[in-house]
């Protein structure tokens with residue numbers, strides 16, 4: 001493991017002295033990243049260039065070529081790059097109509113229900129679904145939600161379940177007081193809701209994802225927007241394979257057009 005791939009600490013010397021800095025051609029990184037995660041930067045190459053340059057400089061990696069070589073062997077460095085390049089923007093009760101539709105379906109089912117949230121980012125979506133179900137009177141023993149995401153940092157935040165005001169902006173004061181404890185500007189979700197969700201760091205395109213189980217309902221919102229058309233279709237097919245009922249539509253986001 002390359003222990004020097006930590007963010008730059010001013011007390012440390014530079015480790016890689018003999019290679020000239022070269023942060024020009026980011027395309028090989030873009031291609032590798034897309035092949036590994038599905039995420040494409042086709043229309044945002046200059047944004048990618050800036051992000052990867054900052055990433056390299058923070059870790060004394062002198063060129064994109066070096067970075068590419070290192071991430072192929074260093075799992076931690078690769079995960080750090082994934083965490084830096086994926087966008088985890090989310091909030092409670094986003095596209096709430098779909099959550100209301102799910103609540104109706106779960107109520108009608110009248111049995112134990114499993115729900116997959118892929119991707120779950122920092123947790124607001126699966127926790128929001130749990131809150132909506134509890135609010136509708138669905139007993140906690142009647143459902144469980146699995147949240148998955150490729151981003152390790154985001155998943156840790158999801159497990160901690162501490163949110164800022166902007167994340168809970170769509171929730172009413174009554175819901176906030178029922179399901180959160182508030183300290184200063186931090187809203188901490190109660191354990192009773194946290195217990196309804198299990199999180200896992202996993203890449204949708206990893207072979208192991210297909211063995212995660214089968215689910216009554218699947219949410220996959222605002223991830224496909226980062227994929228090209230071919231990759232979207234591939235992701236859709238993978239998710240469809242995880243349905244218990246092949247006739248049940250997957251809840252995609254409104255921006256996730258095919």
Ligand SMILES: C[S@@+](CC[C@H](N)C(=O)[O-])C[C@H]1O[C@@H](n2cnc3c(N)ncnc32)[C@H](O)[C@@H]1O
Pocket residue numbers: 036037038039086087088089090091094118119120121122125148149150151154202203204205220221222223226253
């Ligand atoms: C914008 S968030 C969407 C969160 C939530 N579903 C929502 O709609 O608010 C997109 C998430 O997709 C995740 N993601 C991107 N590619 C992925 C992949 N190949 N496998 C799993 N998660 C992925 C990112 O890490 C990010 O957290």
